[in-house]
Every structure is written in C-alpha cells, then in structure tokens.
Amino acid sequence: MIYDIRHVTRFDYGGAVKFARCNLRLQPIDWPGQRVEHYALHVSPAGRTHPAHAEAGLAHVTRLVVEQPVRQLVIDSRARLAVDRLVPVPDASDPTLAEIAALARDSRDLSAAGPATYLYPSPLIPLDRTIADWCAKDLAPDRGSLEAGIALARRIQREFEFDPAATLVDTPPHEAFAKRRGVCQDFAQIMLTGLRAAGLPAAYASGYIRTIPPEGQARLVGADATHAWVLLWCGPERGWIGLDPTNGIWMAEDHIIIAVGRDYAEIAPVDGVVLGAGAQEMHVSVDVAPVETAA
Incomplete structure (x- = not known):
C-alpha cells in the first residue's frame, strides 16, 4: 500500500512571539514493513530548519528556529510511504x-x-x-x-x-x-x-x-x-x-x-521553547490517504 500523508500543525498566539526554538519529529522513519519514498516540510510565515540529533529513541529530528515576531505558525509536513506489512500469526515455535x-x-x-x-x-x-x-x-x-x-x-x-x-x-x-x-x-x-x-x-x-x-x-x-x-x-x-x-x-x-x-x-511530534505573551492555541489536521484514492 502506498500512502500520502499530510500533517498540519497550526499555532495561534495571543501576542506576538518574538522567538521560538522547536524540535520537530514529523518525518516518518524507515522500519521493517515501511519505506519512506518522499518527504517535505514547510514552515510559514518564517523559520529556519536544519537536521538535529535524536537524543533518545528512533526519530528524525528537525530543529526549527523562528527569530522574527509572529502571531501564527504553520508547520506543514508531507510524506509518501510504501507499507507492506503482514499480520503476524502466533506459532508454537515462538519463544516464551x-x-x-x-x-x-x-x-x-x-x-x-x-x-x-x-x-x-x-x-x-x-x-x-x-x-x-x-x-x-x-x-x-x-x-x-x-x-x-x-x-x-x-x-x-x-x-x-x-x-x-x-x-x-x-x-x-x-x-x-x-x-x-x-x-x-x-x-x-x-x-x-x-x-x-x-x-x-x-x-x-x-x-x-x-x-x-x-x-x-x-x-x-x-x-x-x-x-x-x-x-x-x-x-x-x-x-x-x-x-x-x-x-x-x-x-x-x-x-x-x-x-x-x-x-x-x-x-513528541513538536516540542520546544516559545518566548512571547498571551495564550496559545494549537490545531492539528492529519490526512492519511491511499494513493489510489487520493484527490
């Protein structure tokens, strides 16, 4: 099965955020039974991204730094994956x-x-x-x-x-x-x-x-x-x-x-530090679409 995945995270801030430094773990990993064929990340209205080391666990980490005032931040992650994974069948030879x-x-x-x-x-x-x-x-x-x-x-x-x-x-x-x-x-x-x-x-x-x-x-x-x-x-x-x-x-x-x-x-898909005043609201939208039925 081939999937197109889109994961959009939108932050709305009550006041201008002057600086943000976040870790993004949104790019799927290769794993037995799945293979990433394409990945793209877009951040708006502003932000610098670069690869970072995963301090723990198995994850692709992208460091995001925002250095200009923003009232909204949109993180748009898109991937195409091939998944070929059978349902396991317990067997008498399985270890206890x-x-x-x-x-x-x-x-x-x-x-x-x-x-x-x-x-x-x-x-x-x-x-x-x-x-x-x-x-x-x-x-x-x-x-x-x-x-x-x-x-x-x-x-x-x-x-x-x-x-x-x-x-x-x-x-x-x-x-x-x-x-x-x-x-x-x-x-x-x-x-x-x-x-x-x-x-x-x-x-x-x-x-x-x-x-x-x-x-x-x-x-x-x-x-x-x-x-x-x-x-x-x-x-x-x-x-x-x-x-x-x-x-x-x-x-x-x-x-x-x-x-x-x-x-x-x-x-966690997104974590980090944000410097600003006012409340924060987060909205997440995820779409997992088999390619043969994707719009």
Whole structure:
C-alpha cells in the first residue's frame, strides 16, 4: 500500500512571539514493513530548519528556529510511504515470555533499536504494581510471546473505554487505569507498564493509522489523527511486533510509524521553547490517504 500523508500543525498566539526554538519529529522513519519514498516540510510565515540529533529513541529530528515576531505558525509536513506489512500469526515455535526476557537481558545491543533499551520504567511510564498485577494475568512466563501480547492488547480494548475527555496528554498511566478510560496514548502506556514489569522489552510507537469510512461514505480529509501503540520485542527471529491496544489488533498495513521511544516525551511530534505573551492555541489536521484514492 502506498500512502500520502499530510500533517498540519497550526499555532495561534495571543501576542506576538518574538522567538521560538522547536524540535520537530514529523518525518516518518524507515522500519521493517515501511519505506519512506518522499518527504517535505514547510514552515510559514518564517523559520529556519536544519537536521538535529535524536537524543533518545528512533526519530528524525528537525530543529526549527523562528527569530522574527509572529502571531501564527504553520508547520506543514508531507510524506509518501510504501507499507507492506503482514499480520503476524502466533506459532508454537515462538519463544516464551521467559525466554524473551532472558534474551533481552543478555543483549549487548544498546542502540535505540536494541531490546535492552526498553526493559525498564521511563519518566512517563513508571513501575506501577496495580497495573502490573492486572496485566500479569495474560503474561504467564511459559506463554508464547505473540499469543500473550495480543491477548493483553485485546483485554485492554475490551475493558477500557475510548474517551478523549477523560485524560490529558500528561495524565499518568495510573490515573487512566483507575478510570478505565482514555485515549490511545493512555492504553499504550498501561500496556507498556505491564510488559516492562514482567521483564519484557516494550517500546512506545507513535504514528498514524488509516481510518476507513463507513460503506458508501467518502473519506473525510484531515479527519485522521496521530496514534500510539506498543512494540514488543519477540526475539531475534521475530524482532519487534506491533500491538494496538486501542483497537485490539496487530500493527499491520494500516499502521505507519513516525518514531519509536521509551515514552511520548522522547518522540513528541513538536516540542520546544516559545518566548512571547498571551495564550496559545494549537490545531492539528492529519490526512492519511491511499494513493489510489487520493484527490
């Protein structure tokens, strides 16, 4: 599948912003099953951009500096990707969770793609015994890694309610868990808490998922949104397997990865420092369009 993606972020400021320095993580990474064919970034009305080093996680980072007064800033990111990713099928030969944990502990790969990097709690996803005990029901050490992973993702999807009004971007996992409601970021963080508590290497994936309109209705341009899910390392043969607890499904051809990290803070699409007075409003529009149906 070939996708054209457009991600537009608009900031409206109550007063003139005299200086801004931001990190943009909007260019999708190449990852098994997906390849970036083209990428373009446009910032208006002004701004200098240059590549920057990713301090953590797997991401393409662009540094944006605005040095003239602005009341509005528009960041327009466009990409074309080829995605060819099959739905995983659990197999009796898959390593068990106990074997995965041991392999990860023994790994000498300390890169941002190595399993050892994702074994431990992170600033936004601390260890929580209540969540760990709840997740442990699906994470018996002798259970196959893929079978256990999808079972936990599906239980989160069944027992939690998607409710955008229930949480904020900085809501900690224990609060969303207590409410049994939230959004994709909350469900991914809850699942990551449980997996890491069981000694398993699990990463936070940020990206997009294609939305399919009801039969007979046209796609709504700009109605898609950024999405979050979980990557579980399932040994050197299987590698990283994606699990989507919001929808109770595998990462497959409808998922597109932008970046991978220990938690959202490492791979936020936009962060930085803005100097100015007055309130700020942010508006985001995302469109994920298969090329054969793109306008």
